[in-house]
Amino acid sequence: MSLAHGRSLRLAALLATSGALVLGSSVAADANGPARSAAAPQQAAGAPGGPGGSTEIRVDMTAAGFSLPRTVPAGLVTFRVTSPDVDYHALQGFRVNPGATVEQVMQDFVIGNGDDPAGRAAGATALNHDATLVGGVVTSAAGPISATFPLEPGTYYFFDLNDLFTPGLTPRLHTLSAVGRMRPYVVPSYDAVIVTTMYMDPATHEHLPIFGSVPSELPANGTFFVINTGDEIHEAVFRGARPGITDEYVTEFYDAVLNGTPRPPSPWTEGNGHGLQAISPNRWAVLHIELPPALYALICYVPSDETGIPHAYIGMHEMVTLS
Secondary structure, eight states: OOBOOTTOSOOTHHHHTSOOOBSOSOOOOBTTBSOBOOSSOOOOOOEEOSGGGOEEEEEEOBTTBOOOOSEEESEEEEEEEEOSOSSOOEEEEEEEOTTOOHHHHHHHHHHTTSSSHHHHHHHHHHHHHHEEEEEEEEOOTTSOEEEEEEEOSEEEEEEEGGGGGSTTOOOOBEEEEEESSOOOOOOOOOSEEEEEEEEEOTTTOOEEEEEESOOSEEOSEEEEEEEEOSSSOEEEEEEEBOTTOOHHHHHHHHHHHHHTOOOOOOOBSSSOOEEEEEEOTTOEEEEEEEOOSEEEEEEOOOBOTTTOOBGGGGTOEEEEEEO
16 A cells, blocks of 8 residues: 555545555456556566665566566565656555455455545455555656565565556556575665554554654665554655645644645645555565655555544654755
8 A cells, every 4th residue: 555645545635635545546357357467578587686685676667567577586675666757656566365366455455545434444454454565666757766675485466556546547467476485685784764653642542653763864865674563554655845844734734634624835845755665564675765855754645444544644744854
């Protein structure tokens, strides 16, 4: 679940100025289920020598699609993703959990991006049950972004979340098999740790999503160990903000969006974020970014599985300066 950014959520005006979910909007499935990646050519298997001895797969995403190898050695894999487009593209990977089907998982993306908050919550809950989201990349035209994470032996599916928001386009699923025994690996070195988790509000006893252990200054060409210690799906993307914007301002802005009251000027300088696509609870990824130095919000737009409201709207944002 990015579950996505600038076009999804279908809260109509509510999300028009924010971001989106990793949950998709409307996945068209024919009698044979979601479309596989027939249009994109298959490239050679990924090359060794990525961070931590990972297998590196280079992916270039455009409106025409992208390509992946059919197989990769089980172990640590780096997806180095580029895109010449300023438009939104997001590589999302997942594994189907026992008892579910890939069609069910795609339907979970649909339900989780409906108009009804209760439906979005149900979709997020079902996705958390039916699939293991291993991560991916929300692209940036400014430079490559890489996500490194372990792929245990098995079958994985990857697609561009932008397909969900393109009228008349059936999502193009790519199947990637991690084969052989799990290879030993070393976690790549990193500059900082980003923790996505939940905490209980002592006043309301609500479970609320937060980022933990996030320094206020990070390198714009930096590498971060991102770990999901919560019980919901989370992402970690950087969205450009106007100079002087604070966390309090972002909270005020999103409170106005939720309450339908007059909004202060938008805090954002761009329509989409860039960074790590959604990962399931107890998963981790090493994210490498190359973004222009500026003020950003580290943010998560995944919907709450309790209320269906995007995590960012209920406080999951942290202002950081990339330099």
